[in-house]
Amino acid sequence: MRRFSGLAVVIFIFIGACSSERNTFTNRAFHNLTSHFNAYYLADSKIKDVENQVKTNYKEDFTQVLPVFIPIDSATIQQNKEKLDSARELSSKAIDWHRISKWVDDSYYLLGKIDYLQAHQDDAQNAFKYVNSTSKDKDLRHQALISLLQLYVDRGEYENANFTIDYLSKETEISDPNRYTLFRTLAYYYESRSDQNGVIGALDRAVEYAEDKKEESRINFILAQRYQREGLDALAYDYYRRSLDGNPPYEQSFFATLYAQQVAELNASKDLKRVRNYYDDLYKDPKNKDLKDVVIYERALFEEKQGDIPLTLDLLHQAAKEPGTNPRLKGYIYQKLAELNLSEFKDFRATKYYLDSALTFIKEDDPVALAIQEQKATLDQYVFHVERIQLNDSLLKVAEMGPEAQIMIAQNFIEAEEERLVKEAQEKSQPKTTNIFDNLLAFSGKDSGSSFYFDNGAAMQQGAIEFNRVWGNRPLQDNWRRRSAIFQTSTQPEPTQGGRDSLASGENPILAGLPTLESLLAKIPNTPEQLDQTNSQLEESYFELGKLLYFDLEETDQSIENLETLIIRYPNTIKKPEAYYLLYLGQKDTGGNFEQYVGRLNREYPESQYTFSVNNPDAASGNLAYVESSKRYEEAYNAYYAGEYQKTRQLVKSTLEEFPLTRNTEKLLLLDIMVTGKIESRERFKERLETFIQNTKDESLVSLARNMLRPLLSTEELAALAPKDSVNVDSTLVNANLETENQGKEIPAGSPYKVNESQTHIFVIALSPSESETAKNLLGDLENFHSKNFPNARLRTGNMNMNQENAIFIISPFSNSEKAKEYYLKFSEEFKSEGLPEEIKRNAFFISIENFQILNKTKNMEEYRTFFRSLYQ
Template sequence: MRKNAILFGIGFLIFLGACSSERNTFTNRAFHNLTAHFNAYYLADVKIREVQNQVENNYKEDYTQVLPVFIPIDSATIQQNKAMLDSARELSSKAIDWHRISKWVDDSYFLIGKIDYLQAHVDDSKNAFRYVNSQSKDKDLRHQALISLLRLYIDQKTYEDANFTIDYLSKETEISEENRYELFKTLAYYYESRADQSGVIGALDRATTYAKDKKELSRIHFILAQRYQREGLDALAYDYYKRSLEGNPPYERSFYATLYAQQVAELNASKDLRKVRNYYEDLYKDPKNKDLKDVVVYEQALFEEKQGDIPLTLKLLHQAAKEPGSNPRLKGYIYQKLADLNLSEFKDYRATKYYLDSALTFIKEGDPIAAKINDQKATLDQFVFHVERLQKNDSLIFLAALGGEEQRKRAEAFLASEEERLIKEAALKNQPKNTSIFDNLLAFSGKTSGSSFYFDNSAAMQQGTIEFSRTWGNRPLQDNWRRRSALFQTSGQTSPQASKMDSASQKEDAALAGLPSVESLLNAIPNTPEQLQVANSEMEESYFELGKLLYFDLKETKMSIDNLETLIRNYPNTSKKPEAYYMLYLGQKELNGNADFYANRLNREFPSSPYTYSVNNPDAASGNLAYLESSKRYEQAYDAYYRGDFEAAKGIIRSTLAEFPLTRNTEKLLLLDAMVTGKLDSRIAFRTKLEEFIQNSKELELTDLAKKMLQPLLSQEELAALKEEKFTQPDSSQLETAPIADVKKTEVPADSPYKVNESQTHIFVIALTPSEVEAAKNLLGDLENFHAQAFSNARLRTGNMNMNQENSIYIISPFSNSERALEYYKKFSEEFKSTGLSQQAKSKAFFISIENFQTLNKTKNLEEYLLFFRSLYL
């Protein structure tokens, strides 16, 4: 007994010695290797793989588009599995802390890097992979770390680092087959990121040599087939589509592979249209494809488009939009295709806009296609708004000219036509329903229950709704027996028949709710002078805005001329006349029309307008150089005005407007010209200049200043009439010095690395120090609320990143040009508030073009860019 106790004690002491993480003995190492591997590393690795599998399983492949090389990491799935990843991190950390002499320490660091990568902790992930690469003696593990680091660089589009890593790996020897597979896939991802089609194909082709998983190999073959098909290499595409059917792929991929293989092999080249259409019809009828009917019809529509049959293409696209499907994004592509056809074939901007609206309901906001659609839709939204406002106001003004009795007759006739339309639409939807056993019996006599039972007959229900409304008005359908039966029903008990009747009543009420009443129609008619003035003002604005949109954005010069000429004809006293004349001049010149007619009108009616200067001097400089030069001239003119040399100021102003007629300084020059007139000419001339400026100015601050200047020149009666505008009496110092605040700017340094590109996409940036970030904890949420209230239709996105150790930046995007960004900047400066965000921090905000942001991201010199920004834009 004593001997056993001694042996047990000796064994226990050996075990305790082996548990030490400091003693580097054979027994100690063996114990820690075993424990670290199976008690920590293995369990952590299993948890990470489980999360990665969930990401792949939750991802919905869009086979109508070229599949991505790597399945994107879904942040929502990662967040849902946070507890599992935290557990994996804890296990990996224990393997490092508790088993420091084991050979699994570096592997555990690599797992921590993978966890950080999944959770988008970019800097921590980089550090972990770099540590493994520099410290590990395991060549395979170092290669894994480098390949993971390469993927991270590609994610961030830091291609210089990526190129260096690729170059390093290309010189490495003895890379395992598993690592070679991951390396070539990552290289394909690199070329995909850089839109290098040949590079992607070459890298994926090499990856297939080392692929072990048959399902993965099937997916790669499908991607290769898609890319070969888009390159026009149909034979290769066909071969790879066939290969993708191997390895037991999901049914949906098999369906697309078979469909596309048939296309590249036969359908696209076949001249037997009946055979092709029969093929699509067979696919449509196949029960296995019940969730892919929209795909079949969509592909047939694309085939018919290639045959040049646009009416049939449109018909099939409309059918595809109604068919069931498993991929919601496909509906977005269908509506986008409808939009493209309506734009290219019919120039129907209104239909294009609404189809694009429908497309966006099926495409996620972060999708690159969504950004493209939003850019395309921005102009169309404005176009449709003004077209519909013109149509509406034109009809209302016409009705306003009629007598009250005639107005009522027309309102009633309109409602009657709407009722008739609703009945016809309901009749089209009325399809027999085989929901009863009696349908089989009635079929022998040519009758079905669907055509006779009231609640199965949409047309009868619609007609009943309208008749009920005519007799009783808009009220719920409830008669005496129903009210009495309701008294006897206990809480929570409803008879099936009553439920069915209630449901039918709700449907009828819902259908009826869409019809306006006669009174509501009559109330919309502008019957008072004030209402007519508002309607006409809106039409005047819409004709002008349509003219601009059609000329500058939609390139429809003839339509632009029609709208602008209508504006001048219907509203001869419009304040937009000088600019309208100028656009008509440009339009006629483009169409080789009578441009001189509008040039003469500008010279005769508006000799001092900047548009007149521009017409008379067509070779005048423009752009940023013109802006900088005109800024210098403006400052010279103002200095001359300030020292009392009004003639010199007048000469500088006139020569500047002649040489640089349309810049951001034009309105300041025109206001200063009016001030000079006030010193040199009569009060009447001064007043005329100010009134002309107020009518045509687009700068609100300058317009307000001009109104204040005008106030002392008005009579008591005119002042009383303008009291509603709440003019405040300006002091002389304000009149004399206000414009100069806008001018005293620092010139752009000649060696500035930044370029002016006002038409490029811009982003808005808020730069904060770490302490300011800590204080403004609610900044992102407050920005989202601000956008929802002030820019609800702009689809702005917010995000943040670290620029360097001193600054974090919050980014709002996108803005299509500098003008849109400037509008946001002004509203942000005046209205945005966030707890903890100081005024000093707000003052450092700026906007910047994408090209300049890339430069800033390299230099990290915020002060250098702020000097450029303030010189040009403030």
């Protein structure tokens, strides 16, 4: 009985301790123990496992400055969703079941970390703020503040980040682990602000508190890289040597040794042979077999510093062929080849193709790839026009020849291409060695160089081609069948002249891309229509190339050459006024005879904006000129509608003379043409409109001019005029002509909605209450989407309940439908939010304020969507 009574007392105490309502010593001890080891510890372990997996899966790129924090890979987080969900459940239990324990705030912090890893930034921010404001544990509050600082930097909220840094700087008794994390986060802050000195200073402090030797080694490596880029070689060398401590990964050790040699020897040593021997030793070392491309690439950079550009290019080409484990490095190699071809040889074509190659090895969203895309945009245009000129010039020359000569040229081209492809295939399969062992191994199938005929694809392809040339495309058959085949010739397929083509297209993989004779002959422009199209393309390319060379590539002499060719070959080109103006600028820059183009513009195009410009070379330009010309334009416009046509013309002329080339120039010219329509002949009005349409780049003004021109055309001319939908135009010009909005679009019968393109619009996402609950991060994701894609648009986001079936999210304002449509397209293609179905995205729409008032009354969402699809989809 005594034993039983004692056991009962223990059980009674244990049951009483389980209660989370009674705040006694026994209860607190029980809940502290169980919440710590049954919930918090397990959740923390799972989170650390995921963080370690993110680090393990990340491939460091040691050829670039390493990032302070390893980026979080969303794919890894998604793969570990179950583990993080389990950690979230355990943390929640520690909070719900053990409310009186001292681990509640720690569990809230873990929830914030889970939200941070899963990119639920708003929830993470709330959790960190809650811990900071409620926790009595100073270390935990510091942890939460540091995590909050990292989150602010992620989101680019630098004002909040600065406030947090200032607050932490005044805190005392920050533990060493927290100081380590704080200084790393400060380095991350300075890294995002491109403050090199700030990063170095913060990492210098962080390394003092590092407990993990591998982390310390990595920070030392980053410091060495940054000191090297600052030209502080002695410091860089010291930190590279330090980074070898702590048993770092072999690849990091390799790069640390390589770069240490650079800063210690390569920039100061006169013993170039010794340096080159060092690279040779690295290349031959078996441990570096996966890093040979790195060694050759670094050797190329060294030779560039010595001024040996031909050797640098050879080494870069070799590095591109070497095997390697880092695809990004191949991108950097091609990027370097592009840089040298541009700076040393001004070879824009080679530069463009090297940059194309670089992009195949670098991810699209990588900052390096984005920079290359931006650099390549002009080069793409250059190469397009150069190659089109070369092709069309050749086609026009061939078109002047007779049919037999054309066929001969096409056949010679096919044969030359055939030989080139076979030669390339042979070079790729050349044996590495030619010793007796390879010949012996040929019959065992182990020949590394494929010297045995039936193991050598190129030799077999060459044999197939030679056989086809001699015997044609005959079927395979054994010797003994030949006699019987004599009596079956009527059923056997005849060899054809197209044997080579069929071989190229079907039987021979090497020649699969070889064109046929017929396809080559079809490209030659032999009809008047084809000749006109070819010449039209040439005319456009000569002009665009001249313009590109002058403004973007700053090759004035080449620009002049192309524009002069344009005027000589196509004296009636519609681009002649602008070509004259560009030649005027080019000749003026090079000290040539620019006055001739002033005379030509005044004689041939007295009303052109370019004539106004050359006659007033000292006229004001820039933003102030635009503002002033806008005021003058408004004054001229008001005079036009007051019927004061001469005054309008005088204002337009004086404005163009004083401010000849601004964003208002084409509007001023169109207003002057409208005056012509009031006071001059119909033919003159028509002539000026046609010239304006041909020379104007602003599509909205071109559309308006076309609508002015339509009433002046005959039935035949109208049929020949290419139909074009009107687009949004300047509001001051819309009323000057016919109603052109939404031309060719039908409004659904009986629809209460009206078209008003120029009115303020809003964007609407409609969800049911259950869908709204699922897409709980929608507002935050929209804000991030706006800050990334529309940072200067000042868009506001809100939500409201339209009825019991629909809760709507509203993004506003958009000044007109064109702006709203731009947002709609970007939203459809790129916006992502957890819990938001694709169907909801597809049903989103934009709507004018006037129409929204109608929609808010009718509540008939589908009726408006029918109207929206009819006009905008």
